[in-house]
Amino acid sequence: MDTGIYIHVPFCARKCGYCDFYSGKFTKELSEGFTDAVIRNLRAFSGEHYTAKTVYFGGGTPSLLSTEQLRRIMDEVRRSFCLVPDAEVTLEANPSTLTAEKLSGTLSTGINRLSIGVQSMSAEELRFLGRNHSPERAAKAVADAAAAGFRNISCDLMLALPDQSADTLMNSIHRLAELPVQHISAYILKVEEGTPFCQQGIAELLPDEDRSAELYLTMVKELEALGFMQYEISNFSIPGFESRHNCRYWQCRDYIGIGPSAHSCHNGVRYAVPPDIQSFISSPVQQTEVTDPSPCGPEEYSMLRLRLKEGLMLSRVPELRTDIEKKLPLLLREGYVNYDGNILSLTPKGFLVSNQIIGHLVF
Amino acid sequence: MANDKIRNFCIIAHIDHGKSTLADRILEKTETVAIRDMEEQLLDNMDIERERGITIKARAVRLKYTAQDGEDYIFNLIDTPGHVDFNYEVSRSLAACEGAVLVVDASQGIEAQTLANTYLAIEHDLEVVPVVNKIDLPSADPDRVCSEVENVIGIPAMDAPRISAKMGTNIEAVLEKIVTDIPAPKGDPDKPLKALIFDSYYDSYKGVIIYVRVKEGTVKVGDNIRLMATGAVFNVVEAGFMDATSLVNNGSLEAGEVGYIAASIKSIGDTQVGDTVTNNDEPCDEPLPGYRKVNPMVFSGVYPADGAKYGDLREALEKLQLNDASLSFEPETSVALGFGFRCGFLGLLHMEIIQERLEREYNLDLITTAPSVIYKVTMTNGEVQYIDNPTNYPDPALIRTAEEPMVKASILSPSDYVGNIMELCQDRRGVFKDMKYLDDTRVELHYELPLNEIVYDFFDVLKSRTKGYASFDYEMLGYAPSKLVKLDILLNGEVVDALSFIIHADKAYGRARKIAEKLKENIPRQLFEVPIQAAIGGKIIARETVKAMRKDVLAKCYGGDITRKKKLLEKQKEGKKRMRQLGTVEVPQEAFMSVLKLDS
Incomplete structure (x- = not known):
């Protein structure tokens, strides 16, 4: 059986105001204990002979792990799994952590893709987001990564920030496109409950629904004009550079999550690891809680497939087909979807209201 | 005694x-x-x-x-x-x-x-x-x-x-x-029984308990009594009085006394307040004066928010009616709201109390339509119709005259607010009758007002315009001819029957605009643009648009946490259950309620 491995690295130098992922303050001891625990958990699978097609270090700030720690983990991946030769191995990285030395070290561990948290190429917006890098630092990190030999570089971008105009957003996009970048993840900022942004009432400052929608549509058009084709609601790439790991989520494929708060869809069950670094470090094998004993039913499958530009083949969900087709004419008329008689996919305008459309069609 | x-x-x-x-x-x-x-x-x-x-x-x-x-x-x-x-x-x-x-x-x-x-x-x-x-x-x-x-x-x-x-x-x-x-009561215990029913309630063990004032004669346990208006005959099981906490059966009641009678009465409809109780074997010559059947004045459609609760609503109404003969209801259907009941109430407070009791004591979630009064319509062929549901309002071409019920209203207030009150009454098509100073600072005003102008929110507005000082009372005056029209509300081009109402032609435009605005505020943006129109006959007199929704998306992928996404969509679906699906339009319950109180 083939799978993807997700490793959640739950610490940061400091936490960003908008982030609601599980992560705590970075210390050296913590990272050592964490690395050991990841290795123990990888080893727990060694008898299974799974083929690993992707590995993804997410966080938190995985680039805070030392080259040595990353190497130990990658070595264990190769020992306990059959890691395919062309595996996609991604590290999420903060630009300020990416020195030339760190980059070449990282590449030598087998990591071959970087997802760099650039977020914006406007100094003002970066200040607002509480990022500790400048646009110049971000540009240099990307250039250095390419120079070090990375051929698959993704950058994160945020849109619908307070006072963000189409101009500043376009400027960020153009500056990124001039760099050796193959993939862009562009997220509409959402103020999540319990985050500092939420407490500060940032939600009030965000552009309204209509302006956010305009920014998104402008961005999609511009990115595609620059060769970054949309393949998912928030993801764009030069063709061939789609994130294979993230696509596993949307294609209902198997993935194994390791680390506190990591999620898995493995052996026909969805489960999660409790968000507790101490318990993760001290347990011989991580604890898990089943979140869904029978995932990937037709509704869920449709929900995930409709996030992708390639869309949903209705022949794959015969039990929903009649209901869905009945509702299509109005959606087609409004330009929310495309339909060729079998494949149903959302347009950018449809992606913007995808919760409604998916809810309307599937749930 | x-x-x-x-x-x-x-x-x-x-x-x-x-x-x-x-x-x-x-x-x-x-x-x-x-x-x-x-x-x-x-x-x-x-x-x-x-x-x-x-x-x-x-x-x-x-x-x-x-x-x-x-x-x-x-x-x-x-x-x-x-x-x-x-x-x-x-x-x-x-x-x-x-x-x-x-x-x-x-x-x-x-x-x-x-x-x-x-x-x-x-x-x-x-x-x-x-x-x-x-x-x-x-x-x-x-x-x-x-x-x-x-x-x-x-x-x-x-x-x-x-x-x-x-x-x-x-x-x-x-x-x-x-x-x-206070004078002592008069009356002869040896005369034929004549007792006034002034209240009744349903007791699940004893049946209907009637409260009576015995004017003449005596009633004893074992007597056959007749309720003169309804003609129903019952055998007295208990006769006595009520102390502060319980009924005390002492076997009889005599002229001058106030007390209760229990006679295994099954239906409160048999025991009309104001009716006379007499002895069936030795009846009195004529009933006490002043009896009349109580008629509901205000009508409103009452629907369960969840259509599956229709049976529960009927049961609850039946139970309430056991104790409240003035509550009337009959089944009705609405395209917009499904199966429900047209309920008749004595007035607005009565309506609010019943609705509140249904929601609170019977745990029902309700949608109610705007209260309507009974309009009297004389058709061109001479036939007279009484209309308590706007949906049934006849084609204007077939109407010779339309009349609406009027009330005589009496308002007491500090004199400072006379201007505000007059403005309000005038705005509600009131006809000023007179004004009296009660003393240096307080006045009593009399107006004739159409009942339909006070059933919405008159009292609330009166209170707010007089800082809560004014008090208000009314009595029915009968019908007066009026220029009435039926105002329809259309969502996405289709009439929503539950939102139609009858209104004076001069006020239709203003109200139409307000309703359209209120609906716009209360109908959330959805996948499709929703035109809101108000129309008389085929003529559109107000229009608003709820623009199509532009953004509702989960952008992030949360490290493969799919369950979270799915839960969100399932929650969204739950939320939609509280909406009414009218064609392609989803209308929240609040929207139906919002049009009821336009000035507040």
């Missing part, structure tokens, strides 16, 4: 002027209830009554009082509903008494409701005993209030007991006044 030792009386008071508190003190002083058994305000025994401080259903209680003359007296305290919706019930309660204690707040003076009920008491030849309450308040001005009572009502009031029911001050003075001023 000799009749000359009986006193039958009620208490008349405006809301919050202390009727219930005084009743409690009287109960306490007459030791009808042991102090430790006292719950605050015993007479009001429905939750909603207590919360709103309004007594809805009359109750009667028998008390013993040893007066300063050394004699023992029987007091029958008959509690009356204080609100205009229950005007007829009040009049029947008054007809059971010889006297009325008029409670006036020492700082606020007489209010419209008090005045209306006092006039009603005087009409029934009741001896009115004024009492000035709340003298403990810093703002109390008993002298001014006493002279107001003398000027306005025309009864002597300078020696009225000045009390504080709350503090228990001077309550004996009230009791003594009841003995000395």
Whole structure:
């Protein structure tokens, strides 16, 4: 059986105001204990002979792990799994952590893709987001990564920030496109409950629904004009550079999550690891809680497939087909979807209201 | 018990002027209830009554009082509903008494409701005993209030007991006044039975309990009684009185007495308030005067928010009707709201109380349509139709004349607000009748108003425009010709029947615009643009648009946490269950409710 491995690295130098992922303050001891625990958990699978097609270090700030720690983990991946030769191995990285030395070290561990948290190429917006890098630092990190030999570089971008105009957003996009970048993840900022942004009432400052929608549509058009084709609601790439790991989520494929708060869809069950670094470090094998004993039913499958530009083949969900087709004419008329008689996919305008459309069609 | 030792009386008071508190003190002083058994305000025994401080259903209680003359007296305290919706019930309660204690707040003076009920008491030849309450308040001005009572009502009031029911001050003075001023009942226990029904309620063990005032004759356990209006005959199982907490069956009731009868009566519809009870074997010649059937004045569609709860709603209405014969309902269907009931109420308060009880006691989520009055429509072929549901309003081409019910409204207010009140009444198509100064600062205004102008929100607006000082009462005047039109509301081009209503042609445009605006505020943006139109016949007179939704997306992928996404969509679906699907449009329940109160 083939799978993807997700490793959640739950610490940061400091936490960003908008982030609601599980992560705590970075210390050296913590990272050592964490690395050991990841290795123990990888080893727990060694008898299974799974083929690993992707590995993804997410966080938190995985680039805070030392080259040595990353190497130990990658070595264990190769020992306990059959890691395919062309595996996609991604590290999420903060630009300020990416020195030339760190980059070449990282590449030598087998990591071959970087997802760099650039977020914006406007100094003002970066200040607002509480990022500790400048646009110049971000540009240099990307250039250095390419120079070090990375051929698959993704950058994160945020849109619908307070006072963000189409101009500043376009400027960020153009500056990124001039760099050796193959993939862009562009997220509409959402103020999540319990985050500092939420407490500060940032939600009030965000552009309204209509302006956010305009920014998104402008961005999609511009990115595609620059060769970054949309393949998912928030993801764009030069063709061939789609994130294979993230696509596993949307294609209902198997993935194994390791680390506190990591999620898995493995052996026909969805489960999660409790968000507790101490318990993760001290347990011989991580604890898990089943979140869904029978995932990937037709509704869920449709929900995930409709996030992708390639869309949903209705022949794959015969039990929903009649209901869905009945509702299509109005959606087609409004330009929310495309339909060729079998494949149903959302347009950018449809992606913007995808919760409604998916809810309307599937749930 | 000799009749000359009986006193039958009620208490008349405006809301919050202390009727219930005084009743409690009287109960306490007459030791009808042991102090430790006292719950605050015993007479009001429905939750909603207590919360709103309004007594809805009359109750009667028998008390013993040893007066300063050394004699023992029987007091029958008959509690009356204080609100205009229950005007007829009040009049029947008054007809059971010889006297009325008029409670006036020492700082606020007489209010419209008090005045209306006092006039009603005087009409029934009741001896009115004024009492000035709340003298403990810093703002109390008993002298001014006493002279107001003398000027306005025309009864002597300078020696009225000045009390504080709350503090228990001077309550004996009230009791003594009841003995000395209120006449003893008359009536001959040997004559054929003639008893007035002034209230009834359903008891699940004993059937309907009727409260009666025996005017002539005697009723005993085992007698066959006949209820003269309905003609129903029953055998008396219990006859007695009610002390503060329970029914006491003492086997008979005689002329002059107030008490209850239980006779295994199954349906409250048989026991009409105002009807006369007589002996079936030895009937009286004619019933007591003043009976009339109570007719609902205000109608509204009541629907379960969840269509599956239709059966529960019917059951709840049936149960409520057991105790409230004035509530009427029949099934109706609405394209927009599904299966429900057209319910008839005595008035707005009655409607609100019923709706609240349905929601609270029966745990139902309701959607109600705008209240409607009964319009009288004469067709070109001479046929007369009464329309209580706007959906049934006939094609205007077939109508010769349309008439609407009118009321005579009486408003009492500090004179400072006269301008505001006149403006409001004029705006509601009122015709000014007269205005009287009660004293230097207070006025009484009379207006003739269409009932349909006061069923929405008149009282709320009146309160807000007079800082809460004005009080309001009305009585029915009959029908008057009117320029009526049916206003339809269209969502996405389709008429929403539940939102249609009948309105005076001159006001249609303004209201149409307001409703369209309200709906726009209350209908959330959705996948498709929603045009909102208001139309008379085929003519659109107002339009708003709910723009299509632009953004509702989960952008992030949360490290493969799919369950979270799915839960979000499932929650969204739950939320939509609370919406009504009208064609492609999803309308939240609040939208239906929002159009009911346009000025607030």
